[in-house]
Amino acid sequence: DGGITQSPKYLFRKEGQNVTLSCEQNLNHDAMYWYRQDPGQGLRLIYYSQIVNDFQKGDIAEGYSVSREKKESFPLTVTSAQKNPTAFYLCASSYGQGGETQYFGPGTRLLVL
């Protein structure tokens, strides 16, 4: 079955620690996206990538980093510079053209210890 997988479902971060969230898709989509979701704030775009080895900052990129070494994979690292990382993180993918539907993974909830 085609789709997007995210792991882990829950992730705990200690002070000063970097953590990496995984996102994999087998939909053959060119574009991938990372969103942060906080209660009452909808979805905010962190980073997006239209093609392998290229990515762009979204609206709230500070404290986050990404890589896009393979078409199928777009991992997100939450660095120690992100002072308020507790949130629900959603990965999505699309063909990347205007108006195309984005398909979402099940999400990762990040909590700070």
Next chain:
Amino acid sequence: AQSVTQPDIHITVSEGASLELRCNYSYGATPYLFWYVQSPGQGLQLLLKYFSGDTLVQGIKGFEAEFKRSQSSFNLRKPSVHWSDAAEYFCAVPKKGSSNTGKLIFGQGTTLQVKP
């Protein structure tokens, strides 16, 4: 600035009653429009989308939405709500000026509660 507004943060309806969730956007032209649904702790699922043509769009799970250009609205409707429809609903439009990236702007979301 470009925006998507969902005026109702929280709506409660009785099971079997009709439902309308509001969405207003600012875009400056006729945009593509999307409605997504999110169950608690889950990702978003596409309910329906409007690209062009007929302004009344049918989606999954018995939902429909009507695009009204004059009102810059794309309201979501369902004639008879089921308890399983309790979820959060998001309206979205493409980010203007980024037609080749697929970027979307989302509304704040409307939480639907269904009373037995």
